Amino acid sequence: MTPASIRSQESLGRVHFIGIGGVGMSAVARIMAARGVPVSGSDAKDLPVMADLATAGARIAVGYAASNLGDAQTVVAGSAIRADNPELVAAREAGLPVLHRSEALASTMGDDTVVTIAGTHGKSTTTSMITVLLRGAGLDPSFAIGANVPALGVNAAHGSSGIFVAEADESDGSFLNYRPQIAVVTNVEPDHLDHYGTAEAVYESFDRFTELLPADGVLIACADDPGARALAERTRARGNTRVVLYGTSDGADLVLHDDGPGKVDVSAPAGRYALELQVPGRHNALNAAAAVAVALELGVEPAAAARALSQFSGASRRFELKGEAGGVRVFDDYAHHPTEVRAALTAARSVAGGHHVHVLFQPHLFSRTREFAKEFADALNLADTALVLDIYPAREDPIPGVTSQLIADHLGPGGQLVEPAEAVSALARAARPGDIVLTVGAGDVTAFGPQIVQALGG
Structure with a gap:
């Protein structure tokens, strides 16, 4: 289209x-x-x-x-x-x-200034941040987000400002159905190979996405991600649209200074501004930088943009606190790609301090498990305890020989397969006061969080 x-x-x-x-x-x-x-x-x-x-x-x-x-x-x-x-x-x-x-969503955008957020990871969080920021800065955008956002109360609304912020999903190629004025790309990695077939086809689809931008449009891309940076370089070489890079890397137009929780700043041409972020992790600091870059393109003052981000408390199923009992905090995260799992566990480590991190992971899709089994295990090995459930099939039929055992084969001493009936009690036994428990995956693993909180309390 x-x-x-x-x-x-x-x-x-x-x-x-x-x-x-x-x-x-x-x-x-x-x-x-x-x-x-x-x-x-x-x-x-x-x-x-x-x-x-x-x-x-x-x-x-x-x-x-x-x-x-x-x-x-x-x-x-x-x-x-x-x-x-x-x-x-x-x-x-x-x-x-x-x-x-x-x-259908594209048909509702009309003559609005359209901001679309794409990327293999971080789309929902970045779209949420941008929307919360713009609202906090006094604008009233229309928005459509692939997750519920507590700070907004809903995941979509009709606004009055003539700005439309939308998450653009690459999983089935449907992000090509929009006509953005501003396009954000958080990262580009091979994923959804059940749809694309090859990594090269994934990269080509993102090229087609940036080609949708008009001559006076802008691509905002993450300088820290090799895939997004390469996309930005190809877009610049085509000369069809302006490119803005954000991140900690050399060459970023909007520079992120991330020295840990409470010490995150961005430098724009107008100066350096502190970001008060309620969400942990370098990946979220980068998402926040992307949100500031969008706000600057829409005319928001940098200081106002930085202040407005303090209102963002997270998106549903994105390192979402499910509860605390016995001194143990239980979080839930939608991560379903190795890079996302690694980011979630890295954030958990920063929150846990010197305490232990325990993860319950449910692989999503047989094809993704087949492609990334070792990478999943490498990420899960960041945890002290890594329990892995059977694969959540979602839209796929089983693939012979593809089970969660492919991941388990590469787990360290703290990792093992677990039956659903045993998962809650196993985590409750392992966790100690100060520890973090994280349920991870795009399937029904999210239901385990409240059960774990209850077991810890018992």
Whole structure:
């Protein structure tokens, strides 16, 4: 899809969302409902966000059935919706246009100044930071984020400022469906090879992403990440758009000074400014620098941008505190790529000080486990205790010979496979006052956090 083929919101008519309870789908539905578009939707389960959407005027159904389409004129279906879904089948038989979630979101952007955030890791956090910053600086952006954000109360909203901030997902190539004025790339690494096939195809897709920028647009890229820096250099060589680099590395236009918690500054041409960050880790300091870079492009004063970031307390499932008991803090993180797991455990180490770190990890996807088993183990070995669950299959069918044992084969003395029934008690026995327990993965491992807190308290 090219920018010229983006449909206008007015042309969609009545819009039905298949899988409306998903965090990404509900975000688009929420914005459309706020803008007066007649919205309906369904999901397999009755999820809490569906009640919110119903209150906003959407017609909601639980369970999939062709009759749920009603008088819809356009249907939106995400990548997770199977081809045999009865609503999707009925929509195609009726000749209704079927849009990907990203195409529907692009249609809501209209003439806004669009800021899209892409990257293999850190998209949700960086998008959240930018949104919180802009709001704190007195702007009112529209936004759509792939995670719930406590400081915002929601993951999407219609704003009045003419600025639209959106997370752009590369996992299925759908980030090419936007037409940004400002594009942020936090990092570029091989991932989602079930979709792309090769690392080269991943890099090529990011090149196509930056090519969407207009002549007066800007690419904001992380100088510390080799993939993002190489992308920036290729973009500069093409000469089609301006490039701004942020980070600690030489050549950064916005320089990050990260001397640990409470000692994070950024240097811009106008001066050096302290960042008061509530979230730990070098990766989050870099995300904050990206947010400041975006704010400066939108005319926010550097000092105001730095102050506004202090309001950001994190995004759901991004090193999220689930509770504390017996002097042990339990965090949950969505990390599902080796680089993300390493970043989460490094942050946990900084929070734990001299105490121990214990991790419960659930691999996500058979294909990702096959590609990165040793890299996952290397990251998990940063913990004192590393327990690994069976693979969460998500959208994939099993691959013969691919199990969590591939990771376990490379774990150190503190690592082992564990059955779900044993995980909670094993962590509760291992943890001591001052320690950190971290549940990690993009599957249902998140449910273990409250159970661990309860076991520690018992």
